[in-house]
Amino acid sequence: MADPRARRGRRPGGRPPRPRPEADAPRRAALDVLVAVRVDDAYTNLVLPSVLRAHGLTGRDAAFTTELVSGTLRRRGTYDAVLAACVDRPLAKVQAKVLDALRLGTHQLLSMRVPAHAALSSTVDLVRSTVGPGAAGFANAVLRRVSEHDLAGWVRRVAPDPTTDPRGFLAVAHSHPRWVVDQLGASLARSPGAPGPDGVADVDAELERLLAADNDPPAVVLVARPGRSVPAELPGEPTGLSPFGVVLAGGDPGEVPAVAEGRAGVQDEGSQLVALALARAVLAAPADGAPRTERWLDLCAGPGGKSALLAALAGTESGAAAGARLLAVERQEHRARLVRRALAGADAALGVVTADGTVPAWDPGTFDRVLVDVPCTGLGALRRRPESRWRRTEGDLAGLLPLQRALLDRALDAVRPGGVVLYSTCSPVLAETADVVAAVLSERGDVDLVDLAPVLPEARDAAGPLPGTLQLWPHRHRTDAMFMALLRRGDG
Numbered sequence: 310m311a312d313p314r315a316r317r318g319r320r321p322g323g324r325p326p327r328p329r330p331e332a333d334a335p336r337r338a339a340l341d342v343l344v345a346v347r348v349d350d351a352y353t354n355l356v357l358p359s360v361l362r363a364h365g366l367t368g369r370d371a372a373f374t375t376e377l378v379s380g381t382l383r384r385r386g387t388y389d390a391v392l393a394a395c396v397d398r399p400l401a402k403v404q405a406k407v408l409d410a411l412r413l414g415t416h417q418l419l420s421m422r423v424p425a426h427a428a429l430s431s432t433v434d435l436v437r438s439t440v441g442p443g444a445a446g447f448a449n450a451v452l453r454r455v456s457e458h459d460l461a462g463w464v465r466r467v468a469p470d471p472t473t474d475p476r477g478f479l480a481v482a483h484s485h486p487r488w489v490v491d492q493l494g495a496s497l498a499r500s501p502g503a504p505g506p507d508g509v510a511d512v513d514a515e516l517e518r519l520l521a522a523d524n525d526p527p528a529v530v531l532v533a534r535p536g537r538s539v540p541a542e543l544p545g546e547p548t549g550l551s552p553f554g555v556v557l558a559g560g561d562p563g564e565v566p567a568v569a570e571g572r573a574g575v576q577d578e579g580s581q582l583v584a585l586a587l588a589r590a591v592l593a594a595p596a597d598g599a600p601r602t603e604r605w606l607d608l609c610a611g612p613g614g615k616s617a618l619l620a621a622l623a624g625t626e627s628g629a630a631a632g633a634r635l636l637a638v639e640r641q642e643h644r645a646r647l648v649r650r651a652l653a654g655a656d657a658a659l660g661v662v663t664a665d666g667t668v669p670a671w672d673p674g675t676f677d678r679v680l681v682d683v684p685c686t687g688l689g690a691l692r693r694r695p696e697s698r699w700r701r702t703e704g705d706l707a708g709l710l711p712l713q714r715a716l717l718d719r720a721l722d723a724v725r726p727g728g729v730v731l732y733s734t735c736s737p738v739l740a741e742t743a744d745v746v747a748a749v750l751s752e753r754g755d756v757d758l759v760d761l762a763p764v765l766p767e768a769r770d771a772a773g774p775l776p777g778t779l780q781l782w783p784h785r786h787r788t789d790a791m792f793m794a795l796l797r798r799g800d801g
């Protein structure tokens with residue numbers, strides 16, 4: 310009798326089963342990143358390079374994967390509304406990895422120049438190779454429905470009516486959680502913008518421009534650290550606001566010699582202006598009038614970009630006080646290591662301390678200038694951190710406010726009378742910006758708010774929600790939405 314094992318694994322008629330097609334490497338890499346973001350709370354910009362290396366992707370393939378991942382994460386809210394209309398069950402009931410793949414396929418169908426048949430077949434192959442044939446059939450049926458309309462057509466079908474619910478429409482059309490849209494709208498209403506045709510600012514029209522800007526991939530901006538490099542040695546065009554910034558012409562910034570050697574770095578132009586504002590601010594003379602070497606403090610220093618620029622400014626005549634010394638403080642040890650790396654070779658650095666900024670390890674009045682770039686929701690950096698909009702909640706906002714107030718209070722204690730504190734956030738949300746500053750000002754009689762406009766004349770059209778503060782915007786300045794307030798401590 311024939312060995313029955315010889316027929317095992319064969320189809321009726323003696324044909325062997327078809328092997329599962331392998332997903333192409335760029336799409337498999339993109340799925341790996343989405344899974345890491347969902348399962349491990351990974352940040353795209355941190356996990357993507359290692360995934361690209363693991364799959365051996367460079368050049369066009371790496372660029373394709375980067376766009377596929379970043380675009381899918383930015384547009385996830387819109388795509389989920391589309392998928393919800395194409396699936397016969399709540400999206401929460403769809404297997405998580407299958408939903409990740411469906412989002413990748415939807416991005417290719419609706420927002421990339423990928424032929425529909427290629428987007429569909431490649432996504433089905435991805436699901437078949439990573440999940441199984443049953444899930445692949447489901448993905449095929451769903452994506453065929455997605456392909457029936459273009460992006461604008463789907464938005465008209467799945468978004469709320471813009472005439473009755475304009476903010477709800479914007480949330481779906483531009484893929485932001487509704488609470489984020491409301492917070493950004495409130496912030497724009499308090500930050501003077503260009504008036505409309507009738508002389509009154511149209512907040513919703515500007516809000517739509519802001520939300521659209523959040524979905525535009527940001528340029529890579531380099532910073533030449535004074536005394537260690539100059540903008541002319543960096544490849545690209547000078548930025549419009551920072552005298553140290555260059556928009557990278559293309560390629561890997563790590564391959565730029567000055568960046569590889571630590572003499573320059575990758576830093577958003579808004580963050581460069583934060584360091585510049587602190588260095589330029591005018592101090593009142595010490596009470597004793599004696600000359601002294603200025604001491605600067607970066608109270609929330611990780612990951613170290615602002616510290617590196619401050620140290621460069623402090624150590625050169627480009628700074629407001631040549632010869633100043635900088636101490637960088639970071640609570641988390643892994644971030645403190647990043648600060649140490651960023652400050653390597655900076656002569657002006659006093660050192661890096663791993664410590665809690667709300668429990669100071671120094672005497673009051675020790676420093677002349679203090680930067681407190683507080684932990685925040687990060688809603689001003691959604692261009693660069695597309696996953697943040699889906700990770701943050703209104704509950705996170707409420708939990709951050711006591712910490713932000715405490716850090717600003719301790720920063721003001723750390724500075725001497727006549728010295729200055731720059732409070733900054735990578736968020737335009739009023740609760741984290743104007744409200745924190747106003748609350749601390751109301752509680753302390755020894756602090757005055759200093760007008761930042763003369764300090765940073767480059768920051769045009771950037772009036773903040775409190776007189777004298779500055780608020781940068783992606784749609785106005787092509788920077789992260791950095792908020793800045795400058796406070797001077799008096800003798801009270």
